[in-house]
Amino acid sequence: MIVKNLIKRNVITIKSTCTIKEAAQIMIKESIGVLPIVDNDNKPIAIVSERDLIKAIAHGLSTNTNVIEIATKSVVTINENESISKAAKLMKNYKIRHLVVVNNEGKVIGVISIRDIVSEKDILKFLAETPI
Numbered sequence: 001m002i003v004k005n006l007i008k009r010n011v012i013t014i015k016s017t018c019t020i021k022e023a024a025q026i027m028i029k030e031s032i033g034v035l036p037i038v039d040n041d042n043k044p045i046a047i048v049s050e051r052d053l054i055k056a057i058a059h060g061l062s063t064n065t066n067v068i069e070i071a072t073k074s075v076v077t078i079n080e081n082e083s084i085s086k087a088a089k090l091m092k093n094y095k096i097r098h099l100v101v102v103n104n105e106g107k108v109i110g111v112i113s114i115r116d117i118v119s120e121k122d123i124l125k126f127l128a129e130t131p132i
Helices: 020-030 050-058 084-094 114-118 121-129
Strands: 034-038 044-049 077-079 098-102 108-113
Touching: 020 034, 020 050, 034 108, 044 050, 044 098, 077 084, 084 098, 084 114, 108 114
Parallel strands: 077 098
Antiparallel strands: 034 044, 098 108
16 A cells, blocks of 8 residues: 555645744644645645644744744655555654655645554554564
8 A cells, every 4th residue: 555545635734934823723723733834836844743833832932933933844755655664664763653745746745644554454454464
């Protein structure tokens, strides 16, 4: 099975000029835990998570601060045609819970989470048969 089969919804992205408050409002409205930050070509430049927002508030940053100031700049991506096994390995190796999925042009097409991987019955069977 390939990664793009795990994408269950249209990706929601933001620009670097979005504020912390706007990012939080989007996450709440869409019930998501991360937002890829993209450039004008829809290529990932950073990612912001709920944890990033909590840390920013704990450090007293204004909610009007641009989200790029608190985002993780080293985005771990995976091509849509890669295997689920590779996605699991990346998450394990980088100790992350989300991967940004890109197409062959490097444009964001989705986000998958560890929950997406472990909730798939077929994937669980596949992973049991395939060493990670």
